Amino acid sequence: MHDPIILDLQHKLAIATEALRKSEERATAGQLALEVMHDIRNPLESLRNLTYLTSIEADNPDKVRKYSALADEQMAIALDIADSTLGFARASISPRSVNLIKLAEAALRIHQQTIEAKQVRLVKDLPNEVVAPVYTGEMLQVLSNLIHNALDALPPAGTLCLRFRKRRGEVHLIVADNGHGIPDEHVDSVFQPFFTTKEDRGTGLGLAISRRIVERHRGTIRMRSSARPGRSGSIFKISIPV
Numbered sequence: 001m002h003d004p005i006i007l008d009l010q011h012k013l014a015i016a017t018e019a020l021r022k023s024e025e026r027a028t029a030g031q032l033a034l035e036v037m038h039d040i041r042n043p044l045e046s047l048r049n050l051t052y053l054t055s056i057e058a059d060n061p062d063k064v065r066k067y068s069a070l071a072d073e074q075m076a077i078a079l080d081i082a083d084s085t086l087g088f089a090r091a092s093i094s095p096r097s098v099n100l101i102k103l104a105e106a107a108l109r110i111h112q113q114t115i116e117a118k119q120v121r122l123v124k125d126l127p128n129e130v131v132a133p134v135y136t137g138e139m140l141q142v143l144s145n146l147i148h149n150a151l152d153a154l155p156p157a158g159t160l161c162l163r164f165r166k167r168r169g170e171v172h173l174i175v176a177d178n179g180h181g182i183p184d185e186h187v188d189s190v191f192q193p194f195f196t197t198k199e200d201r202g203t204g205l206g207l208a209i210s211r212r213i214v215e216r217h218r219g220t221i222r223m224r225s226s227a228r229p230g231r232s233g234s235i236f237k238i239s240i241p242v
């Protein structure tokens, strides 16, 4: 039963299947590249600000030392993000027990300049220690993305609140702001890749990546928001099993 028509079809199917596999591989590689670029932008921007500060304070050794230590940390964060997105860290290391408060402080330092420039009121409702097994670079990305979104939404002198809690069997990480909020018609879309209301300033990947990372930790991320004038704001709550 070697019908030439069937043989020809089988041959064409094999070629089409191979082409599909290659294009899927390229799409995945493209997605990964986008993710790395997205999350590395924040520490890079922070680095640029720090080098600028260093140049204008060049005569003050104490300030130069302080800024270069901060720059060092931002470089380590950028590397960590690249490694974890490319799967290097994941292949060799399992989640480590990390004090998430330290991670929150590092995430805030990524956005320190914006917080100061916008005169944001920072409310930190954090116990001394909230330990959970996490992939450090990935969870730092999530916190940085949520803080970034909150800062984008806040008016000058608005409030950013970080509240972390230990509960039986899980930890809760809450990032809240009293910014402009999310209108009802967008609530179902904000976690979709490429959904953004920021036109050329946003790619719409922050929340999609964050949700994927949280789900890889077997956790959940939920959002409540109101866009009512005078009472607007958003709360993002992450729960991770410990």
Ligand SMILES: Nc1ncnc2c1ncn2[C@@H]1O[C@H](COP(=O)(O)OP(=O)(O)OP(=O)(O)O)[C@@H](O)[C@H]1O
Pocket: 038, 145, 149, 150, 153, 177, 179, 180, 181, 182, 190, 191, 195, 196, 197, 198, 201, 202, 203, 204, 205, 206, 207, 208, 234
């Ligand atoms: N805290 C918040 N307050 C108000 N709107 C928010 C908040 N967080 C997210 N959003 C809305 O959800 C959309 C999607 O957020 P997401 O972080 O995925 O992408 P983005 O911030 O637009 O772009 P990117 O994060 O890629 O720079 C935002 O464009 C914004 O409309």
Ligand SMILES: [Mg+2]
Pocket: 145, 148, 149, 202, 205, 206, 207
């Ligand atoms: Mg964002």
